[in-house]
Amino acid sequence: MTRLKRLSRTLFLCLVALLSPLAAASAQQGGPFAPRLIVNGQAITNWEYDQRVRFLELLNSPGDIAQEAITGLIEDRLRVNVARNAGVQLSEEEIRKGMSEFAARANLSAEEFLAELERGGVAAQSFRDFVAAGLAWREVVRNRFGPRAQITEAEIDRALALSSRPGSARVLLSEIILRADTPEFRAQARALAARLTREIETPAQFAAAARQYSVSGSAPRGGRIDWLDLSNLPAQIASTVLSLGPGEVSDPIPVPNAIALFQLRAIEETDPTPPETLSLQYARFFLPGGSAAEAADVVARLDSCDDLYGVARGLPEERLRFDTLPLPQVPQDLALELAKLDEGETATLMRGDSAVVLMLCGRTAVLPEDADRQAIRLRLFNQRLASYANSWLEELKADAIIRKP
Numbered sequence: 001m002t003r004l005k006r007l008s009r010t011l012f013l014c015l016v017a018l019l020s021p022l023a024a025a026s027a028q029q030g031g032p033f034a035p036r037l038i039v040n041g042q043a044i045t046n047w048e049y050d051q052r053v054r055f056l057e058l059l060n061s062p063g064d065i066a067q068e069a070i071t072g073l074i075e076d077r078l079r080v081n082v083a084r085n086a087g088v089q090l091s092e093e094e095i096r097k098g099m100s101e102f103a104a105r106a107n108l109s110a111e112e113f114l115a116e117l118e119r120g121g122v123a124a125q126s127f128r129d130f131v132a133a134g135l136a137w138r139e140v141v142r143n144r145f146g147p148r149a150q151i152t153e154a155e156i157d158r159a160l161a162l163s164s165r166p167g168s169a170r171v172l173l174s175e176i177i178l179r180a181d182t183p184e185f186r187a188q189a190r191a192l193a194a195r196l197t198r199e200i201e202t203p204a205q206f207a208a209a210a211r212q213y214s215v216s217g218s219a220p221r222g223g224r225i226d227w228l229d230l231s232n233l234p235a236q237i238a239s240t241v242l243s244l245g246p247g248e249v250s251d252p253i254p255v256p257n258a259i260a261l262f263q264l265r266a267i268e269e270t271d272p273t274p275p276e277t278l279s280l281q282y283a284r285f286f287l288p289g290g291s292a293a294e295a296a297d298v299v300a301r302l303d304s305c306d307d308l309y310g311v312a313r314g315l316p317e318e319r320l321r322f323d324t325l326p327l328p329q330v331p332q333d334l335a336l337e338l339a340k341l342d343e344g345e346t347a348t349l350m351r352g353d354s355a356v357v358l359m360l361c362g363r364t365a366v367l368p369e370d371a372d373r374q375a376i377r378l379r380l381f382n383q384r385l386a387s388y389a390n391s392w393l394e395e396l397k398a399d400a401i402i403r404k405p
Contacts (some may be wrong), residue, residue, distance in 0.1 A: 035405040037070065039077040043405070048073060051126040058120045076133040078396045083136035086143065090135055098131045137389070145388040151380045155242075156373050169230040171241055172265035174206055174223040175336075177216035180394075181257035181352060187398040189259040193252035196261060200249050206263045215258070217347060223263070225340060230267075232339040234332045236390075237262065239383040254390045255332040257351065280338055281324045281361040283308050290355040295348040298357050304344050305361035322361070334358065 032050070035043035052069040061068060096110065103113030114124050176196065178189035192213060200206050207222025214223055230238055237260075240250050244264040253260045283305045287294055298311055305322070312320035327335060337347045341360040349356040 037074070038401075038403050038405055039074055040081065040400050040402075042077055042081070044070075044073045044077065048126070051122055052130075054120055055117070055122045055126060055130070058117065058122065074397065074400070074402060075393060076130065078393065078400060079133045079137035079140075082396065083140050086140050088136050088139045088143075090132055090139075094135060095128060095132050098135045099128065102131055141385060141389040141392070144392075145385055149381055149384040149388060151377045151384070155380060156376050169267060169269050170227045171230055171233075171267045172227055173225045173241065174203070174210060174263040174265060175216055175218055175225060176206070176210045176214045176223055176261040177255075177333075178213060178259045178261075179215050179257070180254070180259050183397070183402060186259075186394065190252070190394060190398045193259045193261055197249055197251060200263075203247065203263065203265065206249065215350065224265075228339050232327075234330070234335040234339075235328055235379075235383055236332065236387055237336060239380060240387065241267075251387075252391060252394075253332075253387065254394045255336070256334075258333055259394070260336070279324055279326045280330055280335070280363055281305075281322070282330075282334070282338055283320065283322045283359045283361055285311060285357040285359075286319050286321075287355040287357070289353055292348055292350065292355060295355040295357050299346050299348070302344075302346060302357075302359065305359050308359065 032047040033045050036046045036049050037044040049069055052073055053065055056065045056068055056072075099113075100110040103110045106113060108116070114127065117124070117127055176193075178193055180186040180189040196209050196213075200209060207224070210216075210219050210223030216223065218225055230241070233241065237253060240253060241262060241264055244250060244262075246264055246266060248264055250260075250262045250264075253262070285298060285308055287298070301307060301311055308320055323330075330338065333349075337349065337358055338360050341347060341358075343360055343362050346357055346359045349358055
């Protein structure tokens with residue numbers, strides 16, 4: 001064998017050894033256009049998943065981006081299918097306008113936004129599909145729930161009176177928080193919440209159900225929460241509470257990783273306080289695999305949010321997170337817990353097999369601006385429409401057949 005042949009054979013064998021793991025991985029994953037997940041018989045491809053992950057990373061999306069990508073793609077499939085069955089068809093002009101509106105949130109034109117996405121490896125078609133799914137869903141929701149979401153003059157009067165005097169109302173609530181952080185738990189929670197809504201007629205029945213089913217820290221107290229300022233609650237929950245009479249139970253409200261039920265025990269006006277909550281500053285310390293007892297040990301070392309830096313010293317950066325967000329942008333499950341806290345107080349949240357210590361660092365307040373009746377009507381209408389839409393989407397996900405290929 002000549003030297004050239006020996007060299008060629010050696011290079012060939014090295015190349016085979018180098019490519020074998022890649023080939024195996026490619027065969028296992030099936031390539032970029034192989035199905036990653038099947039939703040009601042329709043595939044979500046590896047390419048779509050990778051594109052959504054990159055898109056969320058460019059948007060600096062919080063939380064578990066991989067899970068958010070899968071959840072978002074599943075929901076988009078369901079939205080598009082519902083819109084198609086309802087005969088909703090979007091024009092290219094409507095889609096382009098929607099893309100421009102989304103880009104404007106970042107103070108960019110659609111062309112500038114697409115250029116930024118392209119630099120980050122996100123194809124224009126991926127962004128277009130994302131926007132189109134949202135627009136089609138919005139049209140379906142308006143057609144389906146618009147008549148039911150109409151706001152009465154009495155509701156505007158009540159909201160105007162309360163919003164014109166921030167802090168002038170507070171509520172006594174009981175809560176049932178049902179775990180829904182996996183498709184299986186979500187389906188179980190949806191069915192249980194519907195049954196509890198039908199069956200609960202008295203505060204005693206609600207308290208018994210809270211002790212039996214709720215995963216909230218209030219469960220041992222029958223779900224009872226101390227007085228809360230209405231302005232501290234997430235907008236969707238506040239608007240739902242305002243529609244209840246004493247003793248009434250709300251419809252199920254989807255919140256991140258859970259489904260919530262609330263019973264109004266009392267509502268009263270208080271002396272007006274000048275400030276209205278504008279934003280919340282809060283911290284989360286994550287205890288992967290941690291228990292409530294371990295979280296209690298952490299809480300015992302805390303007097304203020306600054307103390308968390310000492311607790312987290314030497315640990316991975318992702319174990320401690322600080323956020324400052326306008327109240328409407330705080331995830332509803334966190335906003336509900338933070339509404340119960342004063343500055344420097346903590347709550348322990350269980351997330352599957354892990355614990356999270358949540359601490360309120362502060363509230364930033366602003367004096368309210370005058371609002372007209374039409375603005376209040378639109379706000380209440382959008383809140384009610386969003387509540388209907390979220391509940392419907394949870395039903396669609398619970399009924400969907402979602403499987404791996």
